[in-house]
Amino acid sequence: MENKKTKGMSVHARRTFSYIILVLVTILCLFWFYVLFINATRSNGELQSGFTFIPSTHLLENWKNLRAGTLPILSGLKNSLIISCSCVLFSVYFSTMTAYAIHAYDFKLKKFIYPFILAIMMIPTQVTALGFVKLVDAVSIFRDSPVPLIATTIAAPVTFFYMKQYMESTLPLSLIEAARIDGSNEFRTFNSIVLPLMKPAIAVQAIFTFVNNWNNYFVPALVLKSDDKQTLPILIARLRSADFLKFDMGQVYVMIAFSIFPVVIIYLFLSKYIVSGVALGAVKE
Amino acid sequence: MRKTKNSVSYNKWGYIFLIPFMTAFIIFQFIPLLNTIYNSFFENYLVGLNQVGPTFIGLDNYKSLISNGDLLIYTRNTLILWVMCFVPQIILSLTLAAWFSDASLKLKGTRFFKTVIYLPNLIMASAFSMLFFTLFSERGPINSILIQLGILSKPFVFFSSTIATRTLIAFMNCMMWFGNTTILLMAGMMGIDGSLFEAAQVDGATSTQVFFKVTLPLLRPILLYVMITSLIGGLQLFDVPQILTNGTGDPMRNTMTLIMFLNNHLYSKNYGMAGALSVMLFIITCILSLIIFKASGHDKRK
Known part of the structure; x- marks a missing residue:
C-alpha cells in the first residue's frame, strides 16, 4: 500500500515535469514566429526604439514599401x-x-x-x-x-x-x-x-x-x-x-514572414497528415 | 502455360514505366556526377577575366586541396557544428519520444505538441537564418530584450564571437530537426512489444531503468538510421551558415562549412577544385555511412 502510493506520486511528479518541459519546448518553437509576426507589423522607427510583445499597425505599409523596393x-x-x-x-x-x-x-x-x-x-x-x-x-x-x-x-x-x-x-x-x-x-x-x-x-x-x-x-x-x-x-x-543597415527593418521582417508563413498555413491545415506521414516513412527496415 | 506467357508480355511494362525515372536520373544526376569526377582531374579556373585551362593535371587538384589546409579547417567546422547540433537534439528527442510513448504517463495533448515541434522542420532554412540574423544583430530585439531585463549593459555582438555564432547555427539546426527525430524515434518505440515494458515493471524496474535497459537497446536500428541521415545532412550544412554570415563564414572563417567552400569555388568558376572537393565529399559520405554500418555490426556481439 505504502509502496503503491509513492509510486503513484512519482508518476504524478514525472507527468508534471514532462508538461513543464513540453511547454518550454513549445514556447521555444513558437517564440521566433511570434517575434517575426510582431516585428513585421511594426514600422522601422518603432523597431529601432526597442522590442515589445504587442503588435503594431504597419503591416500593410511595410508590405507596400517592400513591393516598391528593388x-x-x-x-x-x-x-x-x-x-x-x-x-x-x-x-x-x-x-x-x-x-x-x-x-x-x-x-x-x-x-x-x-x-x-x-x-x-x-x-x-x-x-x-x-x-x-x-x-x-x-x-x-x-x-x-x-x-x-x-x-x-x-x-x-x-x-x-x-x-x-x-x-x-x-x-x-x-x-x-x-x-x-x-x-x-x-x-x-x-x-x-x-x-x-x-x-x-x-x-x-x-x-x-x-x-x-x-x-x-x-x-x-x-x-x-x-x-x-x-x-x-x-x-x-x-x-x-544588401547593405543591411540602410534597409528599412520593417520590410526585412515582412519579406521573411512572406517566405515562411505560406508553409506554416499549409501546415496548420494538414499537420495531421504530415506528422503521421513522417512516422509512416520512418518504419523502414 | 497461357498465364506465364501473359505475364512475360506484361512484364515488359516494368521497363517502360522505369523509362522516365531512368532518363531523368541519367541526364540530371548520373552524367553530372561523371562530369564532376572528370572535371576534378583538370586545371580549370579564372584569373580576372582570363580562363586558365582546362588542362589535364591528374591528381594535382586533390594534392593542393589537401596540402592547402583550408579543407581541414572547414571539415573541422562542419563536424563541430554537427556535434553541437546532434548531441542536444538526440537527448531532447529521446526524452520527448520516451514521454510520448510512455503509456503510464498518460500525457494529454501529445498531438498538439508533436505538431508544434515538427513545425520548424518545414521552415525555409534561409529565411529562418535571416530571421536569426536580424533578431541577434547588434541593435536587434534580442539585445534590446537583454538590455531591458538588465542582463546586459551594452549590446553583445553575437556575430563577432565564434562560440555565439556556432551556437546559433547549431541551435537553429537543432530546432529544425529535433521534431523530425522525435517522431522517428517514437515510431520506433511504438514498435517495441509492450509486454517487455510490463515485464520490466513487474520486476520492479524504475522508468529510468526501463528506458536504458529495454528501450534504448531495442531502438538501436532506428537510432543508427537517425544518426546516419543526420551525419549526411550535417555534411551538407549550407543554407543556415551561408545566410547568417553572408557566405563569409565569419568570424575568422570559423563557421565556414564544406559546402560553403564548394559554393565559393562554383561561384568563382574554379571548376577543377570544385570537382576535387565534390569527389572528396562524395567519398567521405560513403565512408562515413560504411563506418557507422560496420560499427553497428560489431555491437551485435554484445
Whole structure:
C-alpha cells in the first residue's frame, strides 16, 4: 500500500515535469514566429526604439514599401510557386510510376534496379552540383531556366521509396490482374486504378516535395541568374547581402514572414497528415 | 502455360514505366556526377577575366586541396557544428519520444505538441537564418530584450564571437530537426512489444531503468538510421551558415562549412577544385555511412 502510493506520486511528479518541459519546448518553437509576426507589423522607427510583445499597425505599409523596393518580390513568389507546384506534379506522378514498375512487374533487371535506386538515395545533390551547372550551361534551353530544376525531380528516390512502401501495404496484385481481365491496358490501369488508390501517400509526398522545393536554395541559386527568374530563397540571400543597415527593418521582417508563413498555413491545415506521414516513412527496415 | 506467357508480355511494362525515372536520373544526376569526377582531374579556373585551362593535371587538384589546409579547417567546422547540433537534439528527442510513448504517463495533448515541434522542420532554412540574423544583430530585439531585463549593459555582438555564432547555427539546426527525430524515434518505440515494458515493471524496474535497459537497446536500428541521415545532412550544412554570415563564414572563417567552400569555388568558376572537393565529399559520405554500418555490426556481439 505504502509502496503503491509513492509510486503513484512519482508518476504524478514525472507527468508534471514532462508538461513543464513540453511547454518550454513549445514556447521555444513558437517564440521566433511570434517575434517575426510582431516585428513585421511594426514600422522601422518603432523597431529601432526597442522590442515589445504587442503588435503594431504597419503591416500593410511595410508590405507596400517592400513591393516598391528593388527586390522583385511578386515575381519571386510566382517563380517559387511555379517551380514547387511543377516539381510536385512531376515528382509524385513519376515516382509512383517507378514504384509501380518495381512493385507490379517481374523483370530480369529488377533485382539490380531496386537496390540501385536505394543506393543513390544517399548521394547528396551538392556533390553533383558542378556537373549539373556545367550541363545547364551547355544546353541553351536549360540556361537560366526552371526546366532543369523541375526535370530533376522526376528521379526522386526518397519519394519513390515511400510510394513503394505504401504500395506493399495497400495495393494487392490481384486487383491489377482483375483490371487486365476486364481488358484495361497497363497504362490505363496505372492512371485510373493505381493512382486513385495511392491518394493518401500522394498527398503526403506532395506536401513534402512542395516544401522541399519551396525552401530549396543551393542549386536554384547556381542556375537562376536573372532578376525575373529568381525564387524567394535567392531573394532572401540578396536581402542579406544588401547593405543591411540602410534597409528599412520593417520590410526585412515582412519579406521573411512572406517566405515562411505560406508553409506554416499549409501546415496548420494538414499537420495531421504530415506528422503521421513522417512516422509512416520512418518504419523502414 | 497461357498465364506465364501473359505475364512475360506484361512484364515488359516494368521497363517502360522505369523509362522516365531512368532518363531523368541519367541526364540530371548520373552524367553530372561523371562530369564532376572528370572535371576534378583538370586545371580549370579564372584569373580576372582570363580562363586558365582546362588542362589535364591528374591528381594535382586533390594534392593542393589537401596540402592547402583550408579543407581541414572547414571539415573541422562542419563536424563541430554537427556535434553541437546532434548531441542536444538526440537527448531532447529521446526524452520527448520516451514521454510520448510512455503509456503510464498518460500525457494529454501529445498531438498538439508533436505538431508544434515538427513545425520548424518545414521552415525555409534561409529565411529562418535571416530571421536569426536580424533578431541577434547588434541593435536587434534580442539585445534590446537583454538590455531591458538588465542582463546586459551594452549590446553583445553575437556575430563577432565564434562560440555565439556556432551556437546559433547549431541551435537553429537543432530546432529544425529535433521534431523530425522525435517522431522517428517514437515510431520506433511504438514498435517495441509492450509486454517487455510490463515485464520490466513487474520486476520492479524504475522508468529510468526501463528506458536504458529495454528501450534504448531495442531502438538501436532506428537510432543508427537517425544518426546516419543526420551525419549526411550535417555534411551538407549550407543554407543556415551561408545566410547568417553572408557566405563569409565569419568570424575568422570559423563557421565556414564544406559546402560553403564548394559554393565559393562554383561561384568563382574554379571548376577543377570544385570537382576535387565534390569527389572528396562524395567519398567521405560513403565512408562515413560504411563506418557507422560496420560499427553497428560489431555491437551485435554484445
